[in-house]
Amino acid sequence: MSTETVDAGNDPAIEVTPDAAEEALSLLEGEGLDTEEAGLRLFVQQGGCAGLSYGMRFDTEPEDDDLVVEHHGLRVFVDPASRNYIGGSKLDYEHGLQAAGFEVENPNVVSECGCGESFRT
Numbered sequence: 001m002s003t004e005t006v007d008a009g010n011d012p013a014i015e016v017t018p019d020a021a022e023e024a025l026s027l028l029e030g031e032g033l034d035t036e037e038a039g040l041r042l043f044v045q046q047g048g049c050a051g052l053s054y055g056m057r058f059d060t061e062p063e064d065d066d067l068v069v070e071h072h073g074l075r076v077f078v079d080p081a082s083r084n085y086i087g088g089s090k091l092d093y094e095h096g097l098q099a100a101g102f103e104v105e106n107p108n109v110v111s112e113c114g115c116g117e118s119f120r121t
Helices: 018-030 080-086
Strands: 004-007 014-016 039-046 052-059 067-071 074-078 089-094 101-105
Touching: 014 018, 014 067, 014 074, 018 039, 018 074, 018 089, 018 101, 039 080, 074 080
Parallel strands: 004 067, 014 089, 039 074
Antiparallel strands: 039 052, 067 074, 089 101
16 A cells, blocks of 8 residues: 545545644654654544544654645644544644643544543544
8 A cells, every 4th residue: 555645625534724733843843853754643542431532643754554634734644544533623723721732623523531532433
């Protein structure tokens, strides 16, 4: 299999807001990573009281079978299994004293735990 790069406007897999892209690019640059090659990996993992939780990390390049979506200069890498759970989601960044951080708005979620850290589709 090969990496699939999708123009952000033509695929509903993941949307990234300008605020989220700006914050992630700033963090990538702070890590000394090349923003032309590196990107933000968004994934789903087992865990939390509702069964699934989101994970994010920076990767220097996509894996062979990743979906690569580019938004506002940010490359987002999503593995095939995670794409099944987060297709159609929007990644945003919230600024605030109590709730600063990245947030995934996922239309596939049917329930979340009380603390909002895990979900079920």
